[in-house]
Amino acid sequence: QAMSEARGKPCETDLEMVEAINAEYLDYIRPVQLNLVTGFADYARPSALEIAHIDAAKSLDLWNAILDVIAQSVMPGHTFLVFQDFERCRLPWQWMFVADMLQSGAADWVGQFDGGSVHLRLTNAIPQAVYDRSIGFKYTPQEARALFEFLRDWIAGDPDRVEVFRGRFDDIATCVLAYIHKEFGDVSGARAAHAALTPKFLQSEPIYRNELDKFLA
Numbered sequence: 001q002a003m004s005e006a007r008g009k010p011c012e013t014d015l016e017m018v019e020a021i022n023a024e025y026l027d028y029i030r031p032v033q034l035n036l037v038t039g040f041a042d043y044a045r046p047s048a049l050e051i052a053h054i055d056a057a058k059s060l061d062l063w064n065a066i067l068d069v070i071a072q073s074v075m076p077g078h079t080f081l082v083f084q085d086f087e088r089c090r091l092p093w094q095w096m097f098v099a100d101m102l103q104s105g106a107a108d109w110v111g112q113f114d115g116g117s118v119h120l121r122l123t124n125a126i127p128q129a130v131y132d133r134s135i136g137f138k139y140t141p142q143e144a145r146a147l148f149e150f151l152r153d154w155i156a157g158d159p160d161r162v163e164v165f166r167g168r169f170d171d172i173a174t175c176v177l178a179y180i181h182k183e184f185g186d187v188s189g190a191r192a193a194h195a196a197l198t199p200k201f202l203q204s205e206p207i208y209r210n211e212l213d214k215f216l217a
Helices: 002-007 014-021 036-043 060-073 092-104 128-134 141-156 159-163 169-183 187-195 199-204 206-216
Strands: 051-054 080-083 107-113 117-122
Touching: 002 014, 036 060, 051 060, 060 092, 060 128, 092 107, 092 117, 092 128, 092 141, 092 169, 107 159, 141 159, 141 169, 169 187, 169 206, 187 206, 199 206
Parallel strands: 051 080
Antiparallel strands: 080 117, 107 117
C-alpha cells in the first residue's frame, strides 16, 4: 500500500510489483514472469549459475523443471544452492535431493537460516544417478528411507542446524517421512508416521493435516 501511494498508482501485476520493489537494482537484475514448468528450460546456462535460490518447487512438476535447468547450469566448486522451503514437509523431493547430494559428496552443507532454509555449496558435478533419482521421484522405498534417515541424523547431530527449525525438528522430520510414504502410495507407512506427530504440530499445520487425513482416508 505504501509503495502504491508513493508511486501514485497501484501495481497491476506481480512483475510490476517486483520491479517497483527492486527499482534501485534493475541495472543488475532482470525480473522475469513465466510458467516454470513449460518455460524455464530456455534459461539453462551451462557453467554460469552462481546462486540458485529455490523458492518455487511447490510441486513435483515444478521441482522437475527447476532441477533440470539447475543441473545443466551449476559450476562445481562455486555454485550455491539455497532451499527456501526445506522445512516444508509436503515437498519431500527437496529432502531426498539434499540428502543424496551430501551423501554422494557432491555438495557441502554450508549453512542454514532461521525457519529452516538450507544452504549447500556444490563441490563436485551432480552424479547422474542423483539427478536421475530426483527427477520424477524415482527412488525405491529402501533408497528413500535410507536417505531420509541419513539427513535426519545429519541435522540432529548439530544443535545449530536443529535450532533453526524452532523446536519443531522432530515433528518436521516425521512429517516428511509421512509424505515420503504418501509419494509411494504407502498408506500404512504414512499412517504410522502420522500417528507419531504431536497434536500441537498438526494443529499448527492444517495443510499437512488435511492432505494426510485425505490420503489416509
